[in-house]
Amino acid sequence: xxxxxxxEQEDPTTRLxxxxxxxFDVEEDAHSNVDEEEMKKWLSARYERGSKKPMKARxxxxxxxxxSDADVEKIKVGFQxxxxxxxxxxxxxxxxxxxxxxxxxxxxxxxxECYILHIVPKPSNDDxxxxxxxxxxxxGNKAGLQCDAEQAKKEAVMVSRWILHCExxxxxxxxxxxxxxxxxxxxxxxx
Numbered sequence: 001x002x003x004x005x006x007x008e009q010e011d012p013t014t015r016l017x018x019x020x021x022x023x024f025d026v027e028e029d030a031h032s033n034v035d036e037e038e039m040k041k042w043l044s045a046r047y048e049r050g051s052k053k054p055m056k057a058r059x060x061x062x063x064x065x066x067x068s069d070a071d072v073e074k075i076k077v078g079f080q081x082x083x084x085x086x087x088x089x090x091x092x093x094x095x096x097x098x099x100x101x102x103x104x105x106x107x108x109x110x111x112x113e114c115y116i117l118h119i120v121p122k123p124s125n126d127d128x129x130x131x132x133x134x135x136x137x138x139x140g141n142k143a144g145l146q147c148d149a150e151q152a153k154k155e156a157v158m159v160s161r162w163i164l165h166c167e168x169x170x171x172x173x174x175x176x177x178x179x180x181x182x183x184x185x186x187x188x189x190x191x
Contacts, residue, residue: 049093052091052104052111052112053110053112054113055112055113055137055138055139055140056139056140057139057140057146058137058138058139059137059138059139059140059146059152060135060136060137060138061149061153062134063134063135063136063153064132064133064134065132065133065168065170065171066130066131067119067130067131067132067133067166067168068130068167068169069122069130069131070167071131071166071167071168072122072131074164074166075090075092075103075117075119075160075164075166076101077092077164078090078091078164079163079164081108081109084109087108087109088106088159088163089104089105089107089111090103090104090105090159090160090163090164091103092104095121098121099120099121100119100120100121101121102116102117102119103116103117103119103160105117105156105159105160112139113139114139114142114155114159115136115137115138115139115155115156115159116137116138117133117156117160118133118134118135118136118137119133119134120134136149136152136153136156141188142185144187144188144189145185145186145187145188146185146186146188147185147186151181151184155178155179155180157171157174158174158176158179
């Protein structure tokens with residue numbers, strides 16, 4: 001058996017408690033900032049064009065649904081999934097030059113867009129007008145199935161109520177059985 005001097009045998013706890021040299025500190029801080037910025041971006045509920053899988057068959061329909069100021073504020077916050085238990089992302093696109101915004105509703109794990117709500121702001125005059133969901137865009141090819149505009153609207157409302165807690169006071173509350181109701185879909189190859 002070979003004997004080792006005390007200098008050669010370093011206590012592992014001492015090694016953990018010893019501060020790293022200053023060169024390492026600077027390098028570690030640089031990586032921490034990058035990681036922190038990437039983490040903020042990852043957790044952000046902001047939609048970036050081209051960052052998600054595009055819809056295979058985009059369908060768009062007019063809507064004109066008035067929405068409350070409270071619902072607009074909830075929509076503007078959006079929601080970014082934190083783990084695999086969160087099934088939906090509700091990402092908000094920055095306003096255009098007219099103040100119009102879009103809420104992109106995606107299946108979180110696949111990063112595939114299912115619905116986009118196109119929202120026009122409340123008129124600036126005091127006529128009592130409200131913001132409106134001007135139109136909806138939805139995926140027209142869900143694994144070979146397609147629903148009509150009314151079904152897409154119901155599904156988008158249901159997800160917005162579940163995730164963002166929007167009220168949509170002028171609409172009825174739909175039972176969960178309405179979500180992906182098979183009778184509301186047709187096979188694309190059946191035409």
